Amino acid sequence: MLKKISCVMMVLAGLAGGARADEAAPARDLFKDAPLTLSGGAGMVKFEGNLPVRDSWFLSLKLGYDFSPRWTVEGGLDILPDLHKRSFNANDPNSQYALSHNTWAVRPSADVLLHLRNIKNMRFDPFLSAGGGLLLSPDDIGGGNAELFGEIGCGIFYHFNDEWALRADYRNAFVAGHSDLNVNPYIGIGATYRFGAVPPAHYALLPGGDMDSDGDGLTDKEEIALGTDPYNPDTDGDGLTDGEEVHGVMVNGKLVKTDPLNPDTDGDGLSDGAEVLVYHTDPLNPDTDGGGVSDGHEVIEDGTNPLDPKDDLMKYTLLLEFDYDKAIIRSGDLNKLDIIIKVLKRDPAATAKVEGHADKRKRSTHEYNQTLSERRAKAVADYLANVGGVNAARLTQKGYSFDKPVAPNTTEDNMQKNRRVEVYIKPSGDVQLDRTGTDNPGTVTAPAAQ
Numbered sequence: 001m002l003k004k005i006s007c008v009m010m011v012l013a014g015l016a017g018g019a020r021a022d023e024a025a026p027a028r029d030l031f032k033d034a035p036l037t038l039s040g041g042a043g044m045v046k047f048e049g050n051l052p053v054r055d056s057w058f059l060s061l062k063l064g065y066d067f068s069p070r071w072t073v074e075g076g077l078d079i080l081p082d083l084h085k086r087s088f089n090a091n092d093p094n095s096q097y098a099l100s101h102n103t104w105a106v107r108p109s110a111d112v113l114l115h116l117r118n119i120k121n122m123r124f125d126p127f128l129s130a131g132g133g134l135l136l137s138p139d140d141i142g143g144g145n146a147e148l149f150g151e152i153g154c155g156i157f158y159h160f161n162d163e164w165a166l167r168a169d170y171r172n173a174f175v176a177g178h179s180d181l182n183v184n185p186y187i188g189i190g191a192t193y194r195f196g197a198v199p200p201a202h203y204a205l206l207p208g209g210d211m212d213s214d215g216d217g218l219t220d221k222e223e224i225a226l227g228t229d230p231y232n233p234d235t236d237g238d239g240l241t242d243g244e245e246v247h248g249v250m251v252n253g254k255l256v257k258t259d260p261l262n263p264d265t266d267g268d269g270l271s272d273g274a275e276v277l278v279y280h281t282d283p284l285n286p287d288t289d290g291g292g293v294s295d296g297h298e299v300i301e302d303g304t305n306p307l308d309p310k311d312d313l314m315k316y317t318l319l320l321e322f323d324y325d326k327a328i329i330r331s332g333d334l335n336k337l338d339i340i341i342k343v344l345k346r347d348p349a350a351t352a353k354v355e356g357h358a359d360k361r362k363r364s365t366h367e368y369n370q371t372l373s374e375r376r377a378k379a380v381a382d383y384l385a386n387v388g389g390v391n392a393a394r395l396t397q398k399g400y401s402f403d404k405p406v407a408p409n410t411t412e413d414n415m416q417k418n419r420r421v422e423v424y425i426k427p428s429g430d431v432q433l434d435r436t437g438t439d440n441p442g443t444v445t446a447p448a449a450q
Contacts, residue, residue, distance in 0.1 A: 034196030037064040037072075039167060041190015045080065056083045058107075060188055070115050072127075078107035078186075083137070109133030109151070125157035125165070135175060149175045153186070161213060162197035162231060166190075217243020228260050238263035239273015249276055251283070258283050269296020269404070281306045293424070301353070302424070313353075314425040316340055318380065319416065327375030329383060337380065340423050341388035349428030351394045354381045357422070359415035360402035367401075374399030380421045 039062040046055045062076040083103045111131030117124070132150040153171035160166075171186040210219040216233035223230040223242065233241045236259075240249065245260040258265040258272045265272050268286035275281040281288040281295045288295050289305075291312030298306040305311055320333050329337075344350055356377030358369040377397040385392040407414035 031066040031069050034162070034194050035066040036195040037066070037192050038062070038195070039064065039074075039190050039192040041167070041169075041188050043169070043186060043188025043190075045173075045184060045186045047083075047184050056080050058186075058188070060190060064113075064192075069117070072113040072115065074111045074113060074129075074131075076107075076109045076111065076133075078109070080105045080107065103137055105135055105137035107133055107135050107149075111151070113155075123159045125159060127155055127157070129153045129155065129169070129171065147175055149173045149184075151186075157192060163194055165192040165194075167192050214242075216241040218246060222246075226260060234273075236261055236263040236272075238271040239277055245272065251276055252280060254282075256282060256284055264296075266295075268294040269300055279306055297424075302426075314343065314427065316423040316425070318421040318423065320376070320380075320419070320421055327372065327379045329379050334383070334387075337383055337388065340425070341384060341390065343425055344384070344388070344390045344394070347425075347428055347431040349430055351396075351426050352384070352390075353424045353426075354378075354384075354395060354397040355422045355424070356380075356397070356399040357404060357418060357420050358400075358402045359418040360405070360409040361415070364402060366403075370399055370401040372399075373401050376421055380423065 039060070041060045042057065043060065044055060044057055058078045058080045060076060060078045062074045064072050064074040066072050081104050083105055109131055110133060111129045113127045113129050116126045116128065130150075130152045132148065135147040135149055137145055151171045151173040153169060155167060155169040157165045157167045167190055169186070169188045169190075173184045173186060175184055210221055212219050214229075214231050214233040216223075218226070218228070218230075220230035223235075226242075226246070228235040228242045233243075235242050236245075238245075238258075240258065240260075242260040245258040248255040248257040250256070256276070263271045263273075265283050266275075266286045268275075270279065270281065270283075272283040275283040275288075275295065279295065279299060286294045286296075289307050289309040289312070291298075291309030292315050293302065293304070293312040295306040298304040298312065302313055304313065316339070318333075318336055320329060320336070340352070344352060354377045356373035356375070358364075358373045358376075360369070374397070377399050381392070381395045381397045384390045384395060402409070402418065405414075405418045406420070407417045409415050409418060
């Protein structure tokens with residue numbers, strides 16, 4: 001019977017090993033992130049040859065470590081609590097070794113598993129195994145109380161998810177008896193738990209067999225088509241599940257759909273999750289309140305309310321055409337700073353922050369452009385102080401390299417937009433500035449590049 005079962009297991013292992021890759025969705029690399037497994041189960045063992053005991057059931061516990069998708073090392077302990085004595089039979093020469101009573105044994109072992117799956121984390125996971133250990137008993141059931149054995153076998157896992165799997169094992173253990181080398185077949189079934197695997201928030205088999213392994217509201221097939229991770233409910237790590245981003249979430253009474261592969265869909269410096277869940281801003285609109293300053297700048301830099309346009313700082317964007325490798329303001333652009341000087345003089349207690357930005361070309365380095373953007377911010381701040389007469393203590397300056405583009409660096413026109421200086425003025429409140437008239441913030445353009 002055991003031999004028939006073992007043959008069936010080998011056939012199943014072969015069929016599973018040839019399963020197509022599309023039967024299961026690819027997962028993250030669990031062999032690196034969560035390599036430790038624990039298996040428990042039960043089974044039967046048949047003692048053959050001249051050993052003095054008969055068939056017995058056993059309990060099994062195995063601790064495994066995955067070195068790679070192919071190789072696993074397991075340490076195990078089998079407990080055989082009820083080894084029945086062999087009955088005496090005058091016609092059986094092995095009866096001379098029969099015990100006078102039942103006994104028990106334990107089997108510590110170590111095995112190496114070779115997985116035969118075609119791709120990582122396939123649900124059907126057949127394997128071959130080889131190893132050995134000790135058979136320990138209070139009675140002499142072979143060549144003493146401690147008997148060395150070697151074993152080879154095969155088996156198969158069926159993975160329900162990243163955490164749990166069923167397993168079936170077949171092993172042939174070679175134990176030296178009184179005069180022969182005995183082959184003792186073991187067959188067992190059990191469950192395996194993987195430590196450190198993130199348990200699925202939801203596991204569903206939808207009509208047609210489609211699964212949502214990570215519980216984000218998208219089937220695994222939909223996620224593969226979108227390019228998101230079917231085993232990670234929040235692929236881009238922005239705080240919204242992939243399903244929420246694709247199907248949409250309500251923000252201030254409006255259904256908003258964001259990009260599950262981009263943590264900051266509108267590029268304002270706040271993640272989609274922070275906008276929806278914390279600040280209640282529109283993740284598709286970089287300036288939710290329309291006050292002229294992006295949501296991210298209000299929250300991160302200014303400490304203002306991104307839902308209130310009245311507290312926005314007065315932002316001036318200066319598109320200055322600097323010479324190559326220079327941070328000197330061209331004479332033709334100096335008049336573009338006059339409106340800023342005028343506002344700062346009308347409100348002597350107002351402060352201003354000058355921010356420099358650079359474009360990004362193929363050979364651009366972040367370090368060089370960081371220095372260049374700082375030099376450009378300093379050039380504007382120096383002009384405001386030295387020529388405009390603004391107290392330097394009212395001015396701060398910062399460079400952002402090419403980290404905050406306002407347009408993709410794909411054309412010369414876009415790169416000119418990114419070579420800019422932005423001035424943010426914080427009114428004191430002592431003077432009423434006209435945000436819609438002569439003091440109106442906006443984009444101050446410069447002549448085209450020469």
